[in-house]
Amino acid sequence: MQIGMLYAAAAYILWGLFPIYFKALQNVPPIEILSHRMVWALAFLLIVLTWRRQWAWAPKVLRQPKVLAGFAASAVLLSVNWFIYIWSVNNGHVVDSSLGYFMNPLVNVLLGFLLLHERMRPTQWVAIALAAVGVAWLTWQAGHPPWIGLALAFSFGTYGLLRKTATLGALEGLSLETILLFPIAFAYLAFLAWNGNNAFLQAPASSKWLLAAAGPITAVPLLMFAAGARRIKMSTLGLLQYIAPSIQLLLGVCLYNEPFGGERLAGFAVIWSALALYSLEGLWQAWSTRTA
Numbered sequence: 001m002q003i004g005m006l007y008a009a010a011a012y013i014l015w016g017l018f019p020i021y022f023k024a025l026q027n028v029p030p031i032e033i034l035s036h037r038m039v040w041a042l043a044f045l046l047i048v049l050t051w052r053r054q055w056a057w058a059p060k061v062l063r064q065p066k067v068l069a070g071f072a073a074s075a076v077l078l079s080v081n082w083f084i085y086i087w088s089v090n091n092g093h094v095v096d097s098s099l100g101y102f103m104n105p106l107v108n109v110l111l112g113f114l115l116l117h118e119r120m121r122p123t124q125w126v127a128i129a130l131a132a133v134g135v136a137w138l139t140w141q142a143g144h145p146p147w148i149g150l151a152l153a154f155s156f157g158t159y160g161l162l163r164k165t166a167t168l169g170a171l172e173g174l175s176l177e178t179i180l181l182f183p184i185a186f187a188y189l190a191f192l193a194w195n196g197n198n199a200f201l202q203a204p205a206s207s208k209w210l211l212a213a214a215g216p217i218t219a220v221p222l223l224m225f226a227a228g229a230r231r232i233k234m235s236t237l238g239l240l241q242y243i244a245p246s247i248q249l250l251l252g253v254c255l256y257n258e259p260f261g262g263e264r265l266a267g268f269a270v271i272w273s274a275l276a277l278y279s280l281e282g283l284w285q286a287w288s289t290r291t292a
Helices: 002-016 018-023 030-052 057-062 065-090 094-115 122-142 147-164 170-194 205-212 214-229 234-240 243-255 262-291
Strands: none
Touching: 002 018, 002 214, 002 234, 002 243, 018 065, 018 243, 030 065, 030 170, 030 205, 030 214, 057 065, 065 094, 065 147, 065 170, 094 122, 094 147, 094 243, 094 262, 122 262, 170 214, 205 214, 234 262
8 A cells, every 4th residue: 555655656746747857848849749759658668568578468459440449549639638738838838737637537527427427426516516617717817718727637538538448558558559659750750850850850968868768757657657556545546646736836836937826826726626525525435435
């Protein structure tokens, strides 16, 4: 239990520190960072799979078109989520991106109700209604919806929904997704290099090393999360997931000096209240189940 909490907490801390990594690559266009992330992540995952001799899944999956189609869809959603996140961080919207991951648990519940016909408890309805009030307030205050947070929450929520019904584990699933994305990413980088516009070739050595590090930076937190999730309860995991957006929010406000005045804080506070209600209700349900 304790080692599981350490694994999961470490994964969320690393995810929370991602803005620092992407800010260090501001001289590289977001679409190019995304392409490098796909290429180097695949290279690292292939090494891990070979080291663990974990290739038995590959021949079976390649003979199942429906499985491949499902992972192709999840790969597209993952790339969309990654691109929006990278763009938002490098364009001064770290606080907005943190909002997306604060809202993600409630979006998961809503998608489960809409698409999987899962039954929602009354308290969950209240939590979602509170979150909707918070989003409405932020929309009114800014003059437009918080589209970065909403796009991140719904793209990652839908991605999680597809992965929930998938047949592969975290490592194998991410490996298949990067395999499917690799031809597009590599072709794009080759096209840039052919036209002399590849930032990797022109960047200083530090940026090249940072881009190459996208492989382990992408895969290691995921492996730590998978190791932790197997050892701890879902209720505990649900509370730990707020570590990452909390760190992102602090980085955006304290390190990158993004605006976070009283009106914006009020909208976040309503959404945090919805998350607190949702989390407490989940803990109560878990305790009631154990008692019964």
